[in-house]
Amino acid sequence: MKITLLGSGDAIGMPVPMCDCEYCQESEKRRRPGLLVETDDDTLVFELSPDIKEQLHELKVCEVDAFFVTHHHFDHFSGIRELNHIAIEEHVLNPGDFDYNGWHGREITVYGNQRTWNYLQEKQSHIAENENISFEVMGAGEKVEIGEVTTEAFKVEHGEETQGYVIQKDGKKVVYVPDVRNIPEDEDCYEDADIVLMEGQLFGAESHGYTEEIEQNIEQVKADRTVLVNISEHLNQMHTEKLEKTAEEKGYEIWNDFESVEL
Ligand SMILES: [Zn+2]
Numbered sequence: 008m009k010i011t012l013l014g015s016g017d018a019i020g021m022p023v024p025m026c027d028c029e030y031c032q033e034s035e036k037r038r039r040p041g042l043l044v045e046t047d048d049d050t051l052v053f054e055l056s057p058d059i060k061e062q063l064h065e066l067k068v069c070e071v072d073a074f075f076v077t078h079h080h081f082d083h084f085s086g087i088r089e090l091n092h093i094a095i096e097e098h099v100l101n102p103g104d105f106d107y108n109g110w111h112g113r114e115i116t117v118y119g120n121q122r123t124w125n126y127l128q129e130k131q132s133h134i135a136e137n138e139n140i141s142f143e144v145m146g147a148g149e150k151v152e153i154g155e156v157t158t159e160a161f162k163v164e165h166g167e168e169t170q171g172y173v174i175q176k177d178g179k180k181v182v183y184v185p186d187v188r189n190i191p192e193d194e195d196c197y198e199d200a201d202i203v204l205m206e207g208q209l210f211g212a213e214s215h216g217y218t219e220e221i222e223q224n225i226e227q228v229k230a231d232r233t234v235l236v237n238i239s240e241h242l243n244q245m246h247t248e249k250l251e252k253t254a255e256e257k258g259y260e261i262w263n264d265f266e267s268v269e270l
Pocket residue numbers: 023026027028029030031032241
């Protein structure tokens with residue numbers, strides 16, 4: 008299984024729009040959250056960020072077996088509008104029978120929790136009604152098998168209702184928890200992972216949890232490697248080199264967008 012970080016940035020991403028600070032001017036681009044998981048036969052994408060179009064294009068990903076989202080916040084789910092908007096293409100190509108349900112003549116499946124589904128129905132009902140986008144409610148404790156990849160959701164503390172994902176194939180385990188304050192102590196599905204991609208705002212710009220809480224989460228997961236996500240040079244007022252060095256001193260890694268590892 009190969010994993011690729013689609014977005015290492017926070018909710019705003021780097022650079023921050025219209026910001027002329029030295030950090031925004033001199034840092035590499037960091038897109039909003041996303042993770043690509045690939046096997047020989049299957050392609051899974053975690054999160055539908057507002058940068059989803061660019062993220063998929065960059066890696067030439069044209070077939071996705073399933074999307075999974077952790078929660079309904081803008082930076083994790085608003086990319087569903089981007090995908091839905093492709094229906095307009097059908098309008099141009101087939102003006103006679105345009106019904107707002109076209110999607111390259113294909114279908115996509117999105118897994119997410121009940122709160123995310125409720126949000127879609129309440130705030131973007133035209134997308135909820137798009138027959139080419141199938142939303143499957145998947146709550147904490149539930150498992151979904153896509154080919155040989157098993158994905159399990161577990162509840163985490165962040166906003167109204169958020170989950171993390173444990174992704175496994177052939178004895179390899181990846182844990183993805185991009186937005187979190189605390190993970191539950193009475194849960195063990197995330198333990199002993201090969202790699203965890205975890206909320207990483209712990210250098211003085213905490214917005215989701217306190218540093219001690221995030222570090223406690225990382226300790227609980229007991230992963231061989233820890234990659235910090237939700238990285239912002241702008242919010243931390245640090246250049247990339249300093250951020251990376253500070254993380255390294257704690258035993259953590261910071262990746263650029265599209266860095267990957269084969270497990
Ligand atoms: Zn800035």
